[in-house]
Amino acid sequence: MRGGLIELASTGMWVPEKVLTNADLERMVDTTDEWITERTGIKERRIAGDDMTAVEMGYRAGKAAVADAGLEPADVDAIIVSTATPDRLLPATACDIQARLEARDAVAFDVWGACSGWLYAINIGSGLILSEQAETVLCVATEKMSAIVDWTDRATCVLFGDAAGATVLRRSGGNGHGILSTYMRSDGTLAELLYRSPLDSGSVPVDVAELAVRDGYLRMAGREVFKNAVRSMCEAVDAVLEKAGVTKDEIDLLVPHQANIRIIEATARYAGLSMDRVWVNVDRYGNTSSATIPVALHEAREAGRIEEGSLVLMVTFGAGLTWAGMLIRW
Amino acid sequence: MADIESRVRDIIVTELGVEPSKVTPEASFVEDLGADSLDTVELVMAFEEEFGIEIPDEDAEKMETVGDAIKYLTEKEGA
Numbered sequence: 001m002r003g004g005l006i007e008l009a010s011t012g013m014w015v016p017e018k019v020l021t022n023a024d025l026e027r028m029v030d031t032t033d034e035w036i037t038e039r040t041g042i043k044e045r046r047i048a049g050d051d052m053t054a055v056e057m058g059y060r061a062g063k064a065a066v067a068d069a070g071l072e073p074a075d076v077d078a079i080i081v082s083t084a085t086p087d088r089l090l091p092a093t094a095c096d097i098q099a100r101l102e103a104r105d106a107v108a109f110d111v112w113g114a115c116s117g118w119l120y121a122i123n124i125g126s127g128l129i130l131s132e133q134a135e136t137v138l139c140v141a142t143e144k145m146s147a148i149v150d151w152t153d154r155a156t157c158v159l160f161g162d163a164a165g166a167t168v169l170r171r172s173g174g175n176g177h178g179i180l181s182t183y184m185r186s187d188g189t190l191a192e193l194l195y196r197s198p199l200d201s202g203s204v205p206v207d208v209a210e211l212a213v214r215d216g217y218l219r220m221a222g223r224e225v226f227k228n229a230v231r232s233m234c235e236a237v238d239a240v241l242e243k244a245g246v247t248k249d250e251i252d253l254l255v256p257h258q259a260n261i262r263i264i265e266a267t268a269r270y271a272g273l274s275m276d277r278v279w280v281n282v283d284r285y286g287n288t289s290s291a292t293i294p295v296a297l298h299e300a301r302e303a304g305r306i307e308e309g310s311l312v313l314m315v316t317f318g319a320g321l322t323w324a325g326m327l328i329r330w
Numbered sequence: 331m332a333d334i335e336s337r338v339r340d341i342i343v344t345e346l347g348v349e350p351s352k353v354t355p356e357a358s359f360v361e362d363l364g365a366d367s368l369d370t371v372e373l374v375m376a377f378e379e380e381f382g383i384e385i386p387d388e389d390a391e392k393m394e395t396v397g398d399a400i401k402y403l404t405e406k407e408g409a
């Protein structure tokens with residue numbers, strides 16, 4: 001196995017045009033702009049219409065990332081997709097995206113890591129490159145959360161939005177640029193805190209089939225998730241910094257999972273970072289599951305907040321529970 | 331080390347950003363100290379951190395005033 005670092009050679013994103021504001025939600029459920037803003041920091045989110053699929057969203061973000069890397073889809077050796085909202089359960093969303101991209105020489109598969117899925121995908125992709133099974137890996141997160149939230153449940157429907165983001169992984173050109181350290185964890189004993197209820201289907205096992213509610217919607221114990229989110233993101237901060245031998249004050253930008261501004265602020269406080277060193281877009285997109293970090297990275301690059309040499313820390317958490325962190329020298 | 335009561339008060343002052351003089355035993359976190367539901371979650375997390383304990387949700391929900399928190403944590407520490 002050849003050593004060396006893996007870099008994120010490009011970024012790409014796609015979000016639907018339709019904006020759903022807190023004022024719009026006030027007309028749909030018993031809520032207020034004030035409640036949503038104070039508890040979550042979310043002001044609006046994007047909603048993909050009925051005719052937009054997770055595959056198409058992911059394809060658009062993936063195509064943008066391939067182009068941003070100066071490559072053609074035919075150059076891609078592996079496509080790894082993270083999604084909690086596949087259009088269909090078989091085949092993998094990655095295969096459908098592969099077909100749309102016409103990336104004929106690639107292997108394509110999905111990972112199920114919920115909001116942590118994109119960092120999981122990058123980690124797996126890096127492994128493929130380091131073990132010389134691929135040179136160019138496209139990692140895509142595509143999440144049509146609007147399709148799985150219960151639009152009558154005010155405690156969850158105000159939180160989520162739709163988006164897709166992507167990156168191309170390649171071997172780094174050297175000079176210490178690339179992924180410096182990663183951390184991944186899960187705790188399946190906390191699965192009931194956040195899950196998507198199963199639909200009626202022949203493959204549903206007996207104990208799950210006995211669940212009263214089988215509507216395919218997202219269910220969440222908000223407070224417990226909140227506590228675990230803060231703890232696990234702080235743990236991920238410590239873990240990646242320690243592995244890389246880097247101190248908190250060296251971080252140029254924290255790009256956290258965008259679920260709730262209160263969780264982001266608590267994590268930033270823990271990391272000793274003032275909010276001007278944290279990329280925040282939860283106000284504009286809400287929680288787009290695993291797409292939050294690639295979208296945030298793309299925007300931060302466009303805004304000139306990530307430049308060559310920037311030290312970027314990413315941390316995330318989600319259903320599973322899963323959590324992860326990654327430190328990159330851009 | 332400071333006594334439990336003053337450690338609890340210090341945490342409340344820092345977490346909720348309130349005047350120390352307002353942190354009286356009768357003061358309710360929500361009614362008097364302006365905490366919202368997530369502030370109370372963060373406050374409980376800070377207590378857990380400071381005292382190295384787990385506070386179950388059922389117990390956390392019963393902690394409505396500064397006095398409730400001091401009493402609960404004193405009992406826990408004594409145990």
Ligand SMILES: CC(C)(COP(=O)(O)OP(=O)(O)OC[C@H]1O[C@@H](n2cnc3c(N)ncnc32)[C@H](O)[C@@H]1OP(=O)(O)O)[C@@H](O)C(=O)NCCC(=O)NCCS
Pocket residue numbers: 030031032035036039040115154155156158194220221222223224225226229259260287289317318319366367368
């Ligand atoms: C969802 C979250 C904002 C709710 O905040 P909270 O302080 O825990 O709120 P609670 O669920 O305790 O509800 C407090 C009150 O607000 C109400 N409420 C819930 N959603 C509301 C809404 N959209 N508008 C108005 N009121 C709402 C509740 O019904 C409850 O009312 P009650 O006291 O009369 O019963 C918060 O728990 C959270 O962000 N959790 C983490 C969620 C997350 O990030 N999930 C994604 C993981 S990837």
